[in-house]
Amino acid sequence: MAVELQKPIQERAPSAAGPRTLFEKIWQEHVVCEPPGQPPLLYVDLHLVHEVTSPQAFDGLRTAGRRIRQPQRTLVTVDHNVPTTPGHLPITDPIAARQMEALRHNCREFGLTLYDIDSPDQGIVHVIGPELGATQPGLTIVCGDSHTSTHGAFGALAFGIGTSEVEHVLATQCLPQQKPRTMEIRINGPLPEGVTAKDLVLGIIGTIGIDGATGHVVEYTGEAVRGLSMEGRMTLCNMSIEAGARAGMVAPDEVTFDYLRGRRFAPKDAAWDEAVARWRGLKSDAGARYDKVIEIDAASLAPFVTWGTNPGMVVPVTGRVPDPAAARSTAERGAAERALEYMALAPGTAIEDISVDRVFIGSCTNSRLEDLRAAARVARGHKVNPKVRALVVPGSQAVKRDAEREGLDQIFRAAGFEWRDSGCSMCLGMNPDILGPGERCASTSNRNFEGRQGRGGRTHLVSPMMAAAAAIAGHFTDVRRWRFQ
Amino acid sequence: MKAFRTHTGLVAPLDRANVDTDQIIPKQFLKRIERTGFGEFLFYDWRRTPDGALDPNFPLNQPRYAGASILVADRNFGCGSSREHAPWALDDFGFRAVIAPSFADIFANNCVKNGLLTVVLPEAQVATIMKRAQEVAGYRVTVDLEQRQVRDDLGLAVSFEIDDFSRRCLLEGLDDIGLTLQHEVDIAAYEARRFGG
Numbered sequence: 001m002a003v004e005l006q007k008p009i010q011e012r013a014p015s016a017a018g019p020r021t022l023f024e025k026i027w028q029e030h031v032v033c034e035p036p037g038q039p040p041l042l043y044v045d046l047h048l049v050h051e052v053t054s055p056q057a058f059d060g061l062r063t064a065g066r067r068i069r070q071p072q073r074t075l076v077t078v079d080h081n082v083p084t085t086p087g088h089l090p091i092t093d094p095i096a097a098r099q100m101e102a103l104r105h106n107c108r109e110f111g112l113t114l115y116d117i118d119s120p121d122q123g124i125v126h127v128i129g130p131e132l133g134a135t136q137p138g139l140t141i142v143c144g145d146s147h148t149s150t151h152g153a154f155g156a157l158a159f160g161i162g163t164s165e166v167e168h169v170l171a172t173q174c175l176p177q178q179k180p181r182t183m184e185i186r187i188n189g190p191l192p193e194g195v196t197a198k199d200l201v202l203g204i205i206g207t208i209g210i211d212g213a214t215g216h217v218v219e220y221t222g223e224a225v226r227g228l229s230m231e232g233r234m235t236l237c238n239m240s241i242e243a244g245a246r247a248g249m250v251a252p253d254e255v256t257f258d259y260l261r262g263r264r265f266a267p268k269d270a271a272w273d274e275a276v277a278r279w280r281g282l283k284s285d286a287g288a289r290y291d292k293v294i295e296i297d298a299a300s301l302a303p304f305v306t307w308g309t310n311p312g313m314v315v316p317v318t319g320r321v322p323d324p325a326a327a328r329s330t331a332e333r334g335a336a337e338r339a340l341e342y343m344a345l346a347p348g349t350a351i352e353d354i355s356v357d358r359v360f361i362g363s364c365t366n367s368r369l370e371d372l373r374a375a376a377r378v379a380r381g382h383k384v385n386p387k388v389r390a391l392v393v394p395g396s397q398a399v400k401r402d403a404e405r406e407g408l409d410q411i412f413r414a415a416g417f418e419w420r421d422s423g424c425s426m427c428l429g430m431n432p433d434i435l436g437p438g439e440r441c442a443s444t445s446n447r448n449f450e451g452r453q454g455r456g457g458r459t460h461l462v463s464p465m466m467a468a469a470a471a472i473a474g475h476f477t478d479v480r481r482w483r484f485q
Numbered sequence: 486m487k488a489f490r491t492h493t494g495l496v497a498p499l500d501r502a503n504v505d506t507d508q509i510i511p512k513q514f515l516k517r518i519e520r521t522g523f524g525e526f527l528f529y530d531w532r533r534t535p536d537g538a539l540d541p542n543f544p545l546n547q548p549r550y551a552g553a554s555i556l557v558a559d560r561n562f563g564c565g566s567s568r569e570h571a572p573w574a575l576d577d578f579g580f581r582a583v584i585a586p587s588f589a590d591i592f593a594n595n596c597v598k599n600g601l602l603t604v605v606l607p608e609a610q611v612a613t614i615m616k617r618a619q620e621v622a623g624y625r626v627t628v629d630l631e632q633r634q635v636r637d638d639l640g641l642a643v644s645f646e647i648d649d650f651s652r653r654c655l656l657e658g659l660d661d662i663g664l665t666l667q668h669e670v671d672i673a674a675y676e677a678r679r680f681g682g
Contacts, residue, residue, distance in 0.1 A: 043679075052568075053567065053568065059519075146567040162567055163569040168665065171662050211503070211560065211561040244564060244590070335502055449565060455511070
């Protein structure tokens with residue numbers, strides 16, 4: 001990463017007639033050409049790379065004798081495999097070590113800058129991109145990781161790709177892309193007290209279903225979305241993929257600009273002013289049409305807890321585990337029965353009566369400073385229940401330093417939480433942080449799929465505040481009634 | 486990439502919706518740095534009991550489905566993670582096509598890149614194929630990409646849609662990076678226009 005990611009556009013693409021959505025503006029600006037009989041070729045401004053989905057792509061380049069077209073538009077770190085126990089070197093898992101070593105070798109051979117395990121900038125790729133100011137409004141951003149949708153929080157078009165596409169972008173800085181459809185999800189009214197961005201997105205997925213946005217780029221609008229911090233918007237966009245969306249976006253505004261100002265790769269001085277002027281145009285025009293519009297009343301939302309094995313299986317913390325017999329179809333009933341069997345839950349159980357063995361606060365969904373502050377506010381002056389093991393894993397080394405500067409680590413430690421180094425950790429358990437069979441976990445991550453956090457492990461997705469409260473109470477509890485100290 | 490034109494094969498049923506890529510290939514097998522060798526880990530936690538033995542209840546472990554090359558499943562197959570290890574594992578296990586009412590976007594893209602055909606059929610036809618795969622011994626279907634049709638010997642003949650570009654890539658086994666590189670002049674012109682010379 002050496003050059004500015006975007007400069008003023010010297011020649012504006014002719015705008016299509018009529019009002020356009022935010023997505024259409026970014027899409028049109030990035031179409032390189034439209035070859036007959038092929039999908040449009042879309043230019044990629046920023047390519048994020050990590051150790052798990054890249055080795056076969058570099059091998060492909062080597063086999064074909066191809067080079068990387070834009071090394072300075074490629075940001076590389078290690079996050080998935082990284083152990084998070086403090087002082088974690090050397091890596092004890094030889095296969096993980098080999099994969100990280102392969103990335104080091106590939107970066108050297110192809111001339112890429114790597115934010116390696118010992119770098120002060122290392123962290124989860126979806127945390128460090130924004131943190132370094134590399135994620136900016138109006139950019140196209142891809143990564144061999146489905147949670148790339150996170151970066152849409154800045155008004156960027158950001159989506160996950162597979163390893164073959166990683167290779168394609170490394171070689172050409174472009175991707176042939178069929179144009180997705182658009183969807184507006186408008187959240188009317190402000191979020192109620194105690195309801196966070198995580199609850200908002202769980203509520204959305206519970207409403208539209210885990211394939212409710214498949215084939216669509218979602219733009220989140222409305223008062224509740226405008227009221228979110230950048231961290232909150234990232235949480236919201238992050239889980240767009242859990243509704244099947246190709247990407248999620250929020251139009252940039254002052255909140256976005258305040259977050260970006262002064263960050264390492266953000267434009268400086270006159271270039272900053274020019275950039276902000278341009279970014280202000282990145283919003284959907286009045287009267288722009290979406291292929292689909294969903295409206296949700298923010299007042300209907302509550303702190304949510306998932307009860308099943310996908311993120312759409314979710315109820316308010318005040319609710320109960322649903323009865324599969326009430327499902328709308330036999331297929332849904334079968335799925336709910338399977339989920340309850342896996343989760344070892346009986347229909348009708350009050351969510352607040354479900355006890356937990358483990359708590360994980362972290363992941364690209366909820367490991368930023370604001371998330372840790374919210375959890376610390378709950379934890380302050382309390383003790384983790386003796387039968388619970390609780391982990392706090394900052395999303396990046398920078399988040400860790402900032403949190404320690406504020407004394408958040410002291411609050412967590414005093415309460416009995418483990419304070420770790422940065423990485424993906426127990427979100428997907430590719431490193432040593434995993435659940436044992438049958439263990440039940442309150443987790444701030446994004447997927448409660450079977451075995452996601454460890455074979456036989458049972459995951460309940462919640463917000464950072466709800467996770468911290470569960471750690472202390474030993475069971476799920478409504479954070480709106482929490483005794484803050 | 487290997488080409489796909491038409492394929493006739495034994496059908497294995499996986500009567501579940503929302504089969505996510507964590508189930509198709511669990512995370513502990515993503516640390517390999519090769520594209521091959523993932524087949525034995527396909528559906529690992531479903532195929533194997535906690536002690537590592539094959540679970541005889543799982544369809545792919547049943548002798549009647551040995552050698553199956555077409556998988557039929559319920560809606561939203563391949564949701565979740567972008568891991569291309571999922572199509573690599575399906576391919577390595579011997580599957581050439583997956584039939585379902587719908588697929589997750591990234592998974593479907595990844596399949597095309599690996600010559601694995603994802604066939605979207607209406608729910609009723611998927612249910613018919615599922616039932617026949619469960620009830621008719623040695624049930625086979627033909628997936629004909631040239632004709633965009635799925636058919637069996639019991640009278641089923643149903644057409645499916647696929648975008649022209651994906652179809653062409655699969656029929657010809659195209660290297661789409663090579664195809665993009667044919668537009669190098671356009672890419673360079675775009676970069677010059679947007680970022681300056």
